[in-house]
Amino acid sequence: STGGAVATPEDHDVEYLTPVSIGTPEQILNLDIDTGSSDLWVFSSETSRSEVKGQTLYDPSNSSTAQKLEGYTWSISYGDGSSSAGEVYLDTVSIGALTVSSQAVEVAQKVSSEFTSDSNNDGLLGLGFGSLNTVQPNAQKTFFDNAMPALDSPVFTADLKAGIPGRYNFGYIDPNAYTGNITYVSVDDSQGFWDWTSPGYAIGSGSFENTTIKGIADTGTSLLLLPSSVVSAYYGKISGAKYDSTQAGYVLPCSPTPPDFAFGVGDDGAAIVLPGKYINYAPTGSSGTTCFGGIQGDSGIGFAIFGDVALKAAFVVFDGGSKTLGWASK
Numbered sequence: 001s002t003g004g005a006v007a008t009p010e011d012h013d014v015e016y017l018t019p020v021s022i023g024t025p026e027q028i029l030n031l032d033i034d035t036g037s038s039d040l041w042v043f044s045s046e047t048s049r050s051e052v053k054g055q056t057l058y059d060p061s062n063s064s065t066a067q068k069l070e071g072y073t074w075s076i077s078y079g080d081g082s083s084s085a086g087e088v089y090l091d092t093v094s095i096g097a098l099t100v101s102s103q104a105v106e107v108a109q110k111v112s113s114e115f116t117s118d119s120n121n122d123g124l125l126g127l128g129f130g131s132l133n134t135v136q137p138n139a140q141k142t143f144f145d146n147a148m149p150a151l152d153s154p155v156f157t158a159d160l161k162a163g164i165p166g167r168y169n170f171g172y173i174d175p176n177a178y179t180g181n182i183t184y185v186s187v188d189d190s191q192g193f194w195d196w197t198s199p200g201y202a203i204g205s206g207s208f209e210n211t212t213i214k215g216i217a218d219t220g221t222s223l224l225l226l227p228s229s230v231v232s233a234y235y236g237k238i239s240g241a242k243y244d245s246t247q248a249g250y251v252l253p254c255s256p257t258p259p260d261f262a263f264g265v266g267d268d269g270a271a272i273v274l275p276g277k278y279i280n281y282a283p284t285g286s287s288g289t290t291c292f293g294g295i296q297g298d299s300g301i302g303f304a305i306f307g308d309v310a311l312k313a314a315f316v317v318f319d320g321g322s323k324t325l326g327w328a329s330k
């Protein structure tokens, strides 16, 4: 089997939302597919009314295939301080033509203000490794883990794009979605993430800097978070770029377009190039003169995060069979 669906960017590509069908008859919710976590949770008929502002709600009582897991609960906190919690059902979940008949659907009873204010986001579909799942008393499998045995190939791919819809596909690699070769690298799944190591970076037309950068491929994070040495080298090339403590990040003049940023993949010289315009993440004020940087530091996290700013420059294969990541330009 195979499947897939469109991934539509929200403002500034802060997140990408994908239609996911749940239950019988189908209830379609727009979910944030997140390779940095492993819970599938949704806004629901059980979500505190005061914490819902425009989201579509999954109502298990309207699904003939919903089965409550009595006594099961979940609670998740993300690195950005947001959180949610609730109870658990099993139901049929589909992404395009790919259906999992007994998927754990975690219904939210509480969500933090960050989710309440994100009115187009109806929940998350985690595609990290199973060890990150928060369901108690027994952890539940991700959609990908449940689907894998039936997939033509044990993979899913992320083809996110700047400002326009891209796609998540399951079970196959679309040869028309990328250019050149796919370079595969090993993954350390010991922390539950798609954790890999880049050999270094280059700024603009500059020489390649060999420096080990260990980090996660994370569709649920907006920016590219890198070691401070790399970040200061990048912004040090840009007149007027500075760390702004009020914004809690590097800001830069939106014009002229900043230099490209490339990160290495594998030991044969392959690299993914971020066009400089991707680093103009969003204007900080109404004038549009100053932009918030799409590359920021990873201090305090313990690893780099290759979030959407990086991923949207690439075609990425998440291989659950070999536990590798494949990177290609496009």
Ligand SMILES: N#Cc1c(N)n[nH]c1N1CCCC1
Residues within 6 Å of the ligand: 034, 036, 037, 078, 079, 080, 081, 082, 124, 218, 219, 220, 221
């Ligand atoms: N912080 C954070 C984070 C992450 N590293 N991956 N996914 C995240 N979120 C998903 C929804 C809110 C935050």
